[in-house]
Amino acid sequence: xxxxxxxxxxxxxxxxxxxxxxxxxxxxxxxxxxxxxxxxxxxxxxxxxxxxxxxxxxxxxxxxxxxxxxxxxxxxxxxxxxxxxxxxxxxxxxxxxxxxxxxxxxxxxxxxxxxxxxxxxxxxxxxxxxxxxxxxxxxxxxxxxxxxxxxxxxxxxxxxxxxxxxxxxxxxxxxxxxxxxxxxxxxxxxxxxxxxxxxxxxxxxxxxxxxxxxxxxxxxxxxxxxxxxxxxxxxxxxxx
Amino acid sequence: xxxxxxxxxxxxxxxxxxxxxxxxxxxxxxxxxxxxxxxxxxxxxxxxxxxxxxxxxxxxxxxxxxxxxxxxxxxxxxxxxxxxxxxxxxxxxxxxxxxxxxxxxxxxxxxxxxxxxxxxxxxxxxxxxxxxxxxxxxxxxxxxxxxxxxxxxxxxxxxxxxxxxxxxxxxxxxxxxxxxxxxxxxxxxxxxxxxxxxxxxxxxxxxxxxxxxxxxxxxx
Ligand SMILES: Nc1ncnc2c1ncn2[C@@H]1O[C@H](COP(=O)(O)OP(=O)(O)OP(=O)(O)O)[C@@H](O)[C@H]1O
Ligand SMILES: [Mg+2]
Numbered sequence: 001x002x003x004x005x006x007x008x009x010x011x012x013x014x015x016x017x018x019x020x021x022x023x024x025x026x027x028x029x030x031x032x033x034x035x036x037x038x039x040x041x042x043x044x045x046x047x048x049x050x051x052x053x054x055x056x057x058x059x060x061x062x063x064x065x066x067x068x069x070x071x072x073x074x075x076x077x078x079x080x081x082x083x084x085x086x087x088x089x090x091x092x093x094x095x096x097x098x099x100x101x102x103x104x105x106x107x108x109x110x111x112x113x114x115x116x117x118x119x120x121x122x123x124x125x126x127x128x129x130x131x132x133x134x135x136x137x138x139x140x141x142x143x144x145x146x147x148x149x150x151x152x153x154x155x156x157x158x159x160x161x162x163x164x165x166x167x168x169x170x171x172x173x174x175x176x177x178x179x180x181x182x183x184x185x186x187x188x189x190x191x192x193x194x195x196x197x198x199x200x201x202x203x204x205x206x207x208x209x210x211x212x213x214x215x216x217x218x219x220x221x222x223x224x225x226x227x228x229x230x231x232x233x234x235x236x237x238x239x240x
Numbered sequence: 241x242x243x244x245x246x247x248x249x250x251x252x253x254x255x256x257x258x259x260x261x262x263x264x265x266x267x268x269x270x271x272x273x274x275x276x277x278x279x280x281x282x283x284x285x286x287x288x289x290x291x292x293x294x295x296x297x298x299x300x301x302x303x304x305x306x307x308x309x310x311x312x313x314x315x316x317x318x319x320x321x322x323x324x325x326x327x328x329x330x331x332x333x334x335x336x337x338x339x340x341x342x343x344x345x346x347x348x349x350x351x352x353x354x355x356x357x358x359x360x361x362x363x364x365x366x367x368x369x370x371x372x373x374x375x376x377x378x379x380x381x382x383x384x385x386x387x388x389x390x391x392x393x394x395x396x397x398x399x400x401x402x403x404x405x406x407x408x409x410x411x412x413x414x415x416x417x418x419x420x421x422x423x424x425x426x427x428x429x430x431x432x433x434x435x436x437x438x439x440x441x442x443x444x445x446x447x448x449x450x451x452x453x454x455x456x457x458x459x460x
Contacts, residue, residue: 048366077368087363091381101367104377146363153367 001026008055018212027186031199034209040192044159080150080158086142088134095130120148140171160191250429261416275338280345305343318408333405348390352383392449
């Protein structure tokens with residue numbers, strides 16, 4: 001579904017990703033962990049082509065993306081991204097946020113987009129908020145709108161960059177619930193999170209990133225029960 | 241007391257002419273601001289474009305306009321343009337003020353556009369929008385809303401700056417004050433009165449602007 005091979009990414013002299021190989025199967029949920037600065041966000045942003053990789057290749061559905069030739073906007077539409085700080089469009093209502101991209105990018109008819117948008121808002125439990133502006137929502141509600149907004153483009157993969165880190169603790173659950181539901185429905189996802197309970201229950205695979213390299217990749221049971229790398233053991237102690 | 245009385249007399253004697261002149265002041269200010277907004281938008285877009293040439297053109301324009309006195313620009317334009325085409329003082333003045341304003345408004349727009357959170361553009365990119373689409377649908381509407389208070393300020397500045405076009409004989413408020421003072425020999429009182437006109441206009445506009453800003457805050 002999504003495959004990165006030998007991904008290298010530097011910012012100036014700082015090499016942040018040092019040869020990442022990661023293949024995500026259809027309907028797989030991969031949780032990405034690692035200490036701050038290990039390159040988790042950068043890796044997600046490379047998969048979304050918000051950053052240009054210096055070396056390596058990225059394949060989506062067996063098609064190797066060539067950032068020079070392919071239209072990046074088209075490829076980005078296939079890879080959804082949910083941000084830590086939601087990044088909702090403040091000048092649009094909740095429903096308008098959700099239907100904007102289908103109308104503008106996919107040229108969907110407005111009536112059809114509205115039907116789709118309402119369906120998605122119902123899915124994330126926010127039907128009653130369709131006509132309010134984002135500033136009137138709680139953090140948890142904002143993030144659920146952001147998820148609906150991404151889903152509206154029917155992406156093949158959905159990337160989450162610490163979707164609950166900016167939330168008050170009591171609002172984390174409602175967002176994780178929506179994500180878990182998506183996973184059950186077969187959505188392919190890569191999730192950067194510190195929510196270890198979510199990782200344990202929902203992930204098919206947990207990957208540990210350390211200084212720009214993958215040092216551990218295992219199913220949750222093995223990851224927590226029998227990690228091979230010393231850094232992983234330290235990390236698990238830290239978060240548990 | 242005596243002074244107040246003469247001021248009142250001057251006011252009563254001058255208001256027919258001053259009201260007419262005030263209209264011209266408001267007109268030239270409005271035209272200058274509309275032109276300035278068009279120029280400003282154009283040069284702001286050039287400044288944030290990815291073309292080096294366009295950026296440089298915009299920078300040169302902004303540097304020259306901000307680096308020279310408005311009165312010089314007015315004279316330069318008036319004598320420059322009128323050798324090419326026949327143009328009334330009003331239009332020469334309005335265009336000069338418009339070009340002048342354009343440089344400041346360009347900076348207002350550029351600041352507002354660049355002040356929009358980077359996350360907005362990233363979110364629209366990640367949804368598959370092109371740079372142009374995300375500018376048009378996401379960034380500009382938000383930037384425009386944020387530009388309105390500084391644009392209002394610019395309006396106030398222009399209103400006062402428009403007095404400089406008296407130099408090319410546009411019969412606006414300040415030119416009218418000069419004329420009246422030359423006739424009634426009561427310069428002090430006449431200029432006090434004309435200052436009052438500007439002050440009242442500015443205060444009305446400031447009030448409207450504040451009302452609008454409050455409304456914006458409530459919407460947020
Ligand atoms: N645009 C950039 N320019 C320069 N350096 C950057 C940029 N983005 C990230 N970095 C650097 O790359 C490294 C990895 O950053 P990244 O955001 O990917 O880490 P992370 O694992 O997501 O950390 P966190 O848990 O804090 O979010 C950091 O040292 C960061 O300072
Ligand atoms: Mg990060």
